[in-house]
Structures are given as C-alpha cells and as structure tokens.
Amino acid sequence: MELLIQFGLVAAGFVLLIGGAEALVRGASALARLAGVSPLIIGLTVVAFGTSTPEMAVNITASLSGVSAIAFGNIIGSNIANVGLIVGLTALLKPLDIESQIISRELPMMLLASVCAVVLGFDPVLRGAVSLYDRADGLVLLLFFAVFLYYTIGDVLRKRRSDALVREASASLSGAGARSYAVQWGLIGLGLAGLVFGGRLTVDAASALALGLGVSQVVVGLTVVALGTSLPELATSLVATWRGQTDIAVGNVVGSNIFNLLFIAGTSAVIAPITIPAAGLADLLVMTAFAVVLLPFALLNHRRIVRREGLVLLLAYVGYVVWRASGFAS
Numbered sequence: 601m602e603l604l605i606q607f608g609l610v611a612a613g614f615v616l617l618i619g620g621a622e623a624l625v626r627g628a629s630a631l632a633r634l635a636g637v638s639p640l641i642i643g644l645t646v647v648a649f650g651t652s653t654p655e656m657a658v659n660i661t662a663s664l665s666g667v668s669a670i671a672f673g674n675i676i677g678s679n680i681a682n683v684g685l686i687v688g689l690t691a692l693l694k695p696l697d698i699e700s701q702i703i704s705r706e707l708p709m710m711l712l713a714s715v716c717a718v719v720l721g722f723d724p725v726l727r728g729a730v731s732l733y734d735r736a737d738g739l740v741l742l743l744f745f746a747v748f749l750y751y752t753i754g755d756v757l758r759k760r761r762s763d764a765l766v767r768e769a770s771a772s773l774s775g776a777g778a779r780s781y782a783v784q785w786g787l788i789g790l791g792l793a794g795l796v797f798g799g800r801l802t803v804d805a806a807s808a809l810a811l812g813l814g815v816s817q818v819v820v821g822l823t824v825v826a827l828g829t830s831l832p833e834l835a836t837s838l839v840a841t842w843r844g845q846t847d848i849a850v851g852n853v854v855g856s857n858i859f860n861l862l863f864i865a866g867t868s869a870v871i872a873p874i875t876i877p878a879a880g881l882a883d884l885l886v887m888t889a890f891a892v893v894l895l896p897f898a899l900l901n902h903r904r905i906v907r908r909e910g911l912v913l914l915l916a917y918v919g920y921v922v923w924r925a926s927g928f929a930s
Contacts, residue, residue, distance in 0.1 A: 620794020673821020684917025691910025
C-alpha cells in the first residue's frame, strides 16, 4: 500500500510538472508577443527550453536538496529514453525524415555534449578523484551551451525560412492567442507554482519509492523519474510524427538532449556537485552509445530512420532498463 501511495505521489508530481511547464510556456510566449517580441525569437526559446522544463525543475530541486543521485539519473536517463524510447517509438509509427540542419548542426553537438559528459565524469582515471560533476565541470558545460546557442541562433537567422527549427517554432506558436497581460502573468505564476511543487513532490516521492523498493535512488532517477520528465518530448514527437512532421520529432529529441546535458546538468552542478554513482560511468557510456548510433541511422536510407532501426533502438532501451532495474548494476 505504501508503494502505491509513493507511485501515486510521483505521478501527481509529473502532472504538476507537465502542467506547470505548459502554462509557463504559453504564458511567456503570449506575453512576449503582446510586448512585440519577434515570433522567431519567441519560438526559438520556447522550442529549446519548453519541453525540458520538467527536467530542469526536478534537477534544481534535487540539487538544492542534496539528492544528487536523482539529479544524475534524471538527466542521463532522460537522454537515453529520448533516443531509445521516443525515437524508437516514433520511427515504428512512421519512418522519420532527417533535415540536413539536424545532421550538420544538432547531431554533432549532441555527440560532443555526450563525449564531454563522459570525459568530465572519468575523474578516477583523469584526476585520481571521486567521480562527480563539480562546479568547474558545470561551468564548462554551460560554456559549451552558450557556444551552441550562439552558433544555432546565428545559423537560424541566416537561413530563416529553410530552417527546420523555424518551422517547429512557428508550429509551437500557431495556437497561442494573445490575451491580456493579467491572464498571461496568471499563467506564468501558475506554471512556476506547478514546477516548484511538482519538482519537490517528485523528488521526495522518488526518494521514498527507492527506499520502499530497496533500490538505489539513481535507479529510480534513471527509470521512473526520467520517463516521467520525458513525457513532454514523447507527446510532442508522437503528435508531430502523426501529423507527418517527422523532422520536428527528431529535432525535438536531439535539442532536448543537448539542453539536458549542457544547460540543466551544468546549472545543477554549479548549484551543488553531482556525485556519479558506482555504475554511473556505464550509464554515461550507454547514453553516448545511443547518441553515436543515431548518426549513422540518420545518414542511411536516404536520411531516414526506418522502422527496423526504430525497433533496434526500442529493444536496446528496454534491455537497458531491464539490466539497470534488475540489480546487476548497483
């Protein structure tokens, strides 16, 4: 009974996180439009930051609470789920077309961010110290994020109409009506409240759930929490694929992974060092392997990820979750 209650609380936390993120994004987007900000700039920030807001709320809460195992598990688990589960499922639904900008810009940066996370995590080999992301590592990740953001915005502004990110930004804003300032500020306030309370509820319930199940907090972070915070990416990608906008589905996942590793992990490490658990280096290598595999998949079959490749990704993800949750990796 106690475990069911904790699962219910974790689910309630996810509802608050996802609802809060949706309200915050809608309110901030409409408020910016009322203030005369360019739809392109609004769209770029909404697309880049919107779906990863739940991960951000959970990680900041976990870092402030000193629960670094959940912070680590949430980020790495979300990135693995984004590629293995989300790309796998969407490719099974419909083959995914890959835009040239994703291959030339986002995929290389995702690979670089993954490799950077691995290198910074190999402290026992490189520095003879305990594996963790300290504040210096966090600043390195944030610096990489700033470079990526500068390059991406410059590239998008040069190409504008032909860029997939511009089309994704326009789609995200198409249904946002510009009501009064008071309504939008109200949405922003509700969104922030949902993120704060949802983050706290999720972290506390996940910690209790790990204790009740007799597994480590990092396992719960890598599986339950990571899956929950990845729901916005999953919903966005499935809807985009169903509508035939398959380039948006892949771009959403790759952009989210970059944001998770560079901005969220960097910010979390600056707030409080993130200790990497005993099997955490293996998790980092699995995350990087998924990122590496995605590149040839994107280049083959006339730049399409086909159903059999989606099945490979999905089976690999299921195998990883079974391995991680079974206790073979402590």
